[in-house]
Amino acid sequence: MGMFQFARLQNIEEHNFHNVLEDFYKMGIRGLVRENLQNSLDARLSKDQPVVVKITFGDLAVNDIPGIDELKDRVQCLEGKNQYSQATIKRMQEAMKAEVVQFISFEDCNTKGLRGAKNGQSNNPEDTFGVYAYSKGVHGVEDDPEKEKVRGGSHGIGKIASNSASDIYLMYFANCDEHGEQHIGGTIQLIEHQYQQAYYRATGYFAQAKTYGDDQVQKFPYENNFHHVFAKDTRGLKIIVPFLREGFADEVEMVKTICDSFLIAILEKKLVVEINDKVIDDKTIHMYLSDEQYYQNEISEMKKEFTPLYAQTYTKIPAQKIQISNSETTFNFDLYFTYDEKIPVGRMAIFRTVGMKISDYKVLNNVRKPFNAVLIGGADEDVYLKSLENESHTDISADHIKDAKTKRLARKFLAKLNSELDRIIKEEIKKQNPVDGIIDTSDILYTTEIQFKKQIEKALGTVTINTGKKMMKTNDASAPKKQTKKGGKNKKAPALQKKPNPPKPNLTERDDELKKDRYSVQPNLVKRLIVNGKEIIHFDFSQEKAMQSAANCDILFEIIDGMGAKYAFDLANNYLEILNRHTFSTYAFDGNKIKGVTIPKNGIVELIVTFKPTYNKALKFNYLVEV
Amino acid sequence: MIYKKDANFPYPILTNSSFDYEESEFYFDIELIENSEYYQFVIETTLTSSFIKTLLDLQKVELILIVQAKDNKFYPLKGLNDIIFIPKSRVSLNKRTTLQLQIRAKAQINFSANHELSLFYIQFKDKMNVEKNGTLGFSNIITFDSSNKKSYDLFEKKVDPNLLSEIKIELSTETIVIYYRNEEMQFAGLPHPINNLYVYMGLRTALQQFVLLFAEEGDECVYLNDINTPEEGLYLKLHQLMKQKGVEEISMDNLDAVIYQISDHIITKFTHTVRGLEGSAI
Numbered sequence: 001m002g003m004f005q006f007a008r009l010q011n012i013e014e015h016n017f018h019n020v021l022e023d024f025y026k027m028g029i030r031g032l033v034r035e036n037l038q039n040s041l042d043a044r045l046s047k048d049q050p051v052v053v054k055i056t057f058g059d060l061a062v063n064d065i066p067g068i069d070e071l072k073d074r075v076q077c078l079e080g081k082n083q084y085s086q087a088t089i090k091r092m093q094e095a096m097k098a099e100v101v102q103f104i105s106f107e108d109c110n111t112k113g114l115r116g117a118k119n120g121q122s123n124n125p126e127d128t129f130g131v132y133a134y135s136k137g138v139h140g141v142e143d144d145p146e147k148e149k150v151r152g153g154s155h156g157i158g159k160i161a162s163n164s165a166s167d168i169y170l171m172y173f174a175n176c177d178e179h180g181e182q183h184i185g186g187t188i189q190l191i192e193h194q195y196q197q198a199y200y201r202a203t204g205y206f207a208q209a210k211t212y213g214d215d216q217v218q219k220f221p222y223e224n225n226f227h228h229v230f231a232k233d234t235r236g237l238k239i240i241v242p243f244l245r246e247g248f249a250d251e252v253e254m255v256k257t258i259c260d261s262f263l264i265a266i267l268e269k270k271l272v273v274e275i276n277d278k279v280i281d282d283k284t285i286h287m288y289l290s291d292e293q294y295y296q297n298e299i300s301e302m303k304k305e306f307t308p309l310y311a312q313t314y315t316k317i318p319a320q321k322i323q324i325s326n327s328e329t330t331f332n333f334d335l336y337f338t339y340d341e342k343i344p345v346g347r348m349a350i351f352r353t354v355g356m357k358i359s360d361y362k363v364l365n366n367v368r369k370p371f372n373a374v375l376i377g378g379a380d381e382d383v384y385l386k387s388l389e390n391e392s393h394t395d396i397s398a399d400h401i402k403d404a405k406t407k408r409l410a411r412k413f414l415a416k417l418n419s420e421l422d423r424i425i426k427e428e429i430k431k432q433n434p435v436d437g438i439i440d441t442s443d444i445l446y447t448t449e450i451q452f453k454k455q456i457e458k459a460l461g462t463v464t465i466n467t468g469k470k471m472m473k474t475n476d477a478s479a480p481k482k483q484t485k486k487g488g489k490n491k492k493a494p495a496l497q498k499k500p501n502p503p504k505p506n507l508t509e510r511d512d513e514l515k516k517d518r519y520s521v522q523p524n525l526v527k528r529l530i531v532n533g534k535e536i537i538h539f540d541f542s543q544e545k546a547m548q549s550a551a552n553c554d555i556l557f558e559i560i561d562g563m564g565a566k567y568a569f570d571l572a573n574n575y576l577e578i579l580n581r582h583t584f585s586t587y588a589f590d591g592n593k594i595k596g597v598t599i600p601k602n603g604i605v606e607l608i609v610t611f612k613p614t615y616n617k618a619l620k621f622n623y624l625v626e627v
Numbered sequence: 628m629i630y631k632k633d634a635n636f637p638y639p640i641l642t643n644s645s646f647d648y649e650e651s652e653f654y655f656d657i658e659l660i661e662n663s664e665y666y667q668f669v670i671e672t673t674l675t676s677s678f679i680k681t682l683l684d685l686q687k688v689e690l691i692l693i694v695q696a697k698d699n700k701f702y703p704l705k706g707l708n709d710i711i712f713i714p715k716s717r718v719s720l721n722k723r724t725t726l727q728l729q730i731r732a733k734a735q736i737n738f739s740a741n742h743e744l745s746l747f748y749i750q751f752k753d754k755m756n757v758e759k760n761g762t763l764g765f766s767n768i769i770t771f772d773s774s775n776k777k778s779y780d781l782f783e784k785k786v787d788p789n790l791l792s793e794i795k796i797e798l799s800t801e802t803i804v805i806y807y808r809n810e811e812m813q814f815a816g817l818p819h820p821i822n823n824l825y826v827y828m829g830l831r832t833a834l835q836q837f838v839l840l841f842a843e844e845g846d847e848c849v850y851l852n853d854i855n856t857p858e859e860g861l862y863l864k865l866h867q868l869m870k871q872k873g874v875e876e877i878s879m880d881n882l883d884a885v886i887y888q889i890s891d892h893i894i895t896k897f898t899h900t901v902r903g904l905e906g907s908a909i
């Protein structure tokens with residue numbers, strides 16, 4: 001028996017994958033993040049603390065995925081009867097060949113977790129574990145009716161969002177309850193299939209089965225002692241999606257989804273989200289909203305995404321109360337409303353009280369009006385809005401409502417909402433546009449004053465010593481930026497700056513090698529010249545304290561381009577001979593290093609280099625010394 | 628390529644931080660004028676080396692402005708002080724935009740006439756050559772910092788139900804006033820540029836008046852550099868705007884060209900707005 005439970009069938013009837021899988025897949029990472037965060041928010045434990053959701057993604061060895069061997073076998077047995085399912089099966093089989101796959105997990109804290117895991121598939125609605133794990137289209141009932149009203153999910157298909165994000169439609173959930181009991185469940189969404197001479201349903205449950213009588217089967221979860229990616233050891237739930245589909249591990253898109261959908265939950269300190277090392281809370285969210293990497297910040301260009309505007313409207317403008325009636329019931333909302341001529345597209349965000357956005361609502365006949373608004377109700381309003389939501393919780397409308405009377409009331413409600421907003425917008429326009437006054441032409445008639453920064457000296461980390469010459473400091477950004485060349489005669493400052501030695505590969509090297517210090521030589525101390533087919537290199541170490549006590553040094557070569565990028569240089573490939581200009585003794589070289597160069601009393605080292613014909617004479621260098 | 632870091636060249640180089648020359652300064656400063664078509668860089672250079680100055684005069688080396696944004700663009704200068712026009716389509720100014728002057732050899736340069744070199748180099752000067760296209764010096768770096776828009780209160784609107792026409796354009800001492808017979812015509816609440824046609828008409832009216840007032844007798848053209856700056860009011864604003872945008876002359880024949888030069892796409896913005904409204908009409 002495998003670790004996944006698939007119910008037996010008499011024969012195969014349905015040849016398609018669950019249709020919602022592809023619908024969710026099309027929503028990409030947005031759908032996945034929204035569903036999981038919403039579920040976590042709904043399960044909030046203490047009202048004094050935010051729900052914290054940790055999103056992690058990375059690599060996972062396939063062998064560490066619980067029960068994977070059986071799934072591999074089953075996926076091999078799938079047979080597609082139409083083009084679409086054939087393509088999906090092929091994708092699954094291809095994905096199964098990998099040894100390492102991507103995963104994403106959502107771990108929540110300050111949440112209840114699921115109850116009654118030990119009871120397994122008990123069919124008791126209070127055993128939320130059993131309901132969550134083994135049923136579709138229903139959800140466990142909150143014991144507090146107020147909370148039940150404001151919770152987000154209403155279509156009972158949210159769980160499948162996680163399956164849809166996996167190449168093989170696989171997800172796990174690890175639970176830790178209030179008693180510290182840790183269990184793990186999961187599902188895989190295949191199609192009805194034949195496996196080892198029997199027929200099975202599409203859905204497999206990661207569970208153990210206990211059989212009663214002839215054919216009564218009850219499922220129980222496993223105790224959680226699997227790989228740490230699957231571990232959940234504090235109260236709450238963790239969703240793990242292995243085989244994460246391509247393009248889903250998009251951090252920018254995740255951050256944006258969180259800000260877009262949970263703006264108010266975050267601003268109201270109900271939710272904190274951590275993505276790998278990023279933390280999005282009521283303070284840091286403003287940083288993301290004003291970062292060009294995530295959002296357009298020019299108000300006049302905010303034509304598709306409005307979250308930075310909603311944040312402004314919600315935090316800066318006091319709410320006004322508005323009442324919208326559907327002729328049977330009157331609903332009370334808080335409306336936050338901004339009017340700003342720079343806004344090119346007018347939208348009203350509708351939020352549930354839990355702080356999750358339902359819709360960027362388009363007010364009829366006002367989509368291009370320069371306003372921005374946020375609308376939030378209370379518990380009753382949440383219930384009503386929930387009934388108007390489409391399946392993916394991204395808009396409200398009356399179109400999907402089946403009951404004729406409810407539909408009529410919904411239409412009335414939306415018409416009232418539109419006309420009330422229309423009235424408010426018109427009033428504001430009148431207030432902001434007196435018929436007599438200056439016409440704002442700042443977008444077409446203006447002059448631009450452009451400022452430049454003049455960098456007088458190089459922005460190098462340079463220091464001046466008493467001769468006015470400089471040695472380059474390495475790795476020091478705090479050094480003074482401007483120094484006049486001839487000034488600073490009396491200033492004392494370190495002339496050579498230590499550069500860390502690269503780690504020595506082994507300890508068998510000679511002791512004196514180990515003790516050498518490395519310095520970068522500021523280009524001012526060096527003069528180079530190619531004349532008569534030879535290169536002369538002149539080093540002036542006369543003022544360098546670090547060099548004064550040394551009798552000799554090693555000199556290292558680095559190629560440098562104008563932007564400061566450095567490249568390796570091999571002396572043997574380019575140079576034939578390196579000679580001391582005064583003593584005519586030759587120096588050995590190895591790699592990019594000349595060894596044992598004598599430093600005379602006056603500190604002036606002059607080398608004469610004979611180079612190969614292939615040597616690129618246009619190269620520019622930086623030098624390092626070791627003493 | 629712009630030189631941001633010092634490096635050791637195989638010959639002496641003139642920069643603000645090297646000691647290859649006894650005295651070595653190579654600075655430049657810029658002033659910028661822009662209009663809807665181009666940037667106009669006014670460049671002033673300070674260069675200490677008379678050796679290099681002579682080479683420039685003899686056209687053996689050239690002074691090049693390098694503008695580095697996404698890529699590098701090169702503009703040769705005619706002298707130490709010059710004005711370079713660059714179409715806006717060719718460069719973008721942002722925080723990464725960096726400018727530098729460099730001196731580049733147009734032919735092989737021998738240093739024997741260079742008496743400005745430091746001690747070490749001077750002993751070799753007769754034998755020293757820099758090949759064609761070699762860099763002989765590079766200046767300080769100038770980076771774009773920020774830009775500020777200054778707007779002008781040029782237009783006023785008024786509603787007058789007793790107007791004999793539907794609209795009327797009038798020039799007051801400070802502004803161009805557009806009268807509307809009814810407030811519907813002001814399109815309150817719709818995007819601004821929908822009123823741009825009125826702005827265009829008003830601007831043309833005011834510029835016509837400018838020409839009539841400031842043209843010398845017998846001349847149909849106003850040369851902005853020659854006339855006295857208007858003391859105040861509407862004409863001062865127009866004068867400033869034209870000067871800032873590089874307009875040199877204005878007459879009845881080039882009014883539309885002047886409007887194009889001093890404004891930022893009045894009609895294009897109008898068109899986009901109308902098209903946008905058409906697209907979102909529901």
